[in-house]
Amino acid sequence: MTEIVRAAGAAQFLSFVPRLAGITPVRSVVAVPFTGRRTMGLMRLDLPGAGHAGERAFAATLVGLLCRIEGATAAAIVIYADEATRDAPRRPLVRAIEQRMEAAGLPVHDALWVGARRWGRYGDPSVGGARAEVMTGAYEGGLAADAVPPDLEPPFVDAVRHELGRPMAVPVALREDVPAFFERMLADDDQDAAATAALVWALDRPALRDVGLLTWCDGVDRGDQAVRAQLDWEADVAYPMSLARRMWGEGPRPDPPR
Structure with a gap:
């Protein structure tokens, strides 16, 4: 049930997220609902603590909120974490969100992550690059x-x-x-x-x-x-x-x- 966008599109999409949010997300889970191919705004929640029960409860809450958005046909998920690693952070949390979205009949448009130094796509290590590539729309250093x-x-x-x-x-x-x-x-x-x-x-x-x-x-x-x-x-x-x-x-x- 996952619709993947092109790699170049993923990087460009991530560069737009701070503009959609009005802030540069940190330690956050960002959900971007879509109706067809058009975005319907953005939802940002604080990144929850690691732990099986807490992550499943968080996923249920997030998807419940997404399902309340009239006309939403899919959603993209972006994890903003502090890890300075080449590996995708918080995989169990993302799996919990994807499973809950699938159960709700809401397709995953894409699942991406932004760390302290790099960005990437969950499930596809060939996609990604330096954090600076996707922060061109960021609000750094105070009021924009x-x-x-x-x-x-x-x-x-x-x-x-x-x-x-x-x-x-x-x-x-x-x-x-x-x-x-x-x-x-x-x-x-x-x-x-x-x-x-x-x-x-x-x-x-x-x-x-x-x-x-x-x-x-x-x-x-x-x-x-x-x-x-x-x-x-x-x-x-x-x-x-x-x-x-x-x-x-x-x-x-x-x-x-x-």
């Missing part, structure tokens, strides 16, 4: 100019970049109530560079990003629940399904004006 909303003035953008270059300054702005910070950013259109840089810094960190998204969906009380859930999860307590479902796109509709 074309990722900045066009209505922001260049001096403000420069000021945000300056604040992001001061690693000790940004987290200080988040030492207050984190959901309250996200709520204030939602309500106030006239933010200074330091606050905007703090928001960018927070949204680049999955735990804080989830708190922000839940706060924006449902309010500060839900954000407080997300903070407690994240702290409990760090202590090996299961993440509440009521919050997880919201992140999957299930549950009550978020407040549209928010």
Whole structure:
């Protein structure tokens, strides 16, 4: 059930992924759904820890999300890992994803990987090359100019970049109530560079990003629940399904004006 694209096409496809994502993925599983030969956006999840049970559960969640995309006829999978090796990383995880996709009747368009030094295709060691070949579309070293909303003035953008270059300054702005910070950013259109840089810094960190998204969906009380859930999860307590479902796109509709 695997439809393979040409080797040259695989390299070009990987070079487009950062543009589709708006970031350069690291330690990530990226799924790109297709309808026919056209892409339908991109889904990025944090690379899970190694382990048979966890990888199978991750594969089930990922494919479940893909199956919710109306019109998706196939999907490509890309693993971004830290390994500096010529061998394909995380093979058991990719096998679990492919098996789950096959069971769901969703063809695998391609399965590729990008490591610290090289890239390649799962199941075909003849395809691959240096990492630099597929990173031409990457966002390296901070904010990308074309990722900045066009209505922001260049001096403000420069000021945000300056604040992001001061690693000790940004987290200080988040030492207050984190959901309250996200709520204030939602309500106030006239933010200074330091606050905007703090928001960018927070949204680049999955735990804080989830708190922000839940706060924006449902309010500060839900954000407080997300903070407690994240702290409990760090202590090996299961993440509440009521919050997880919201992140999957299930549950009550978020407040549209928010």
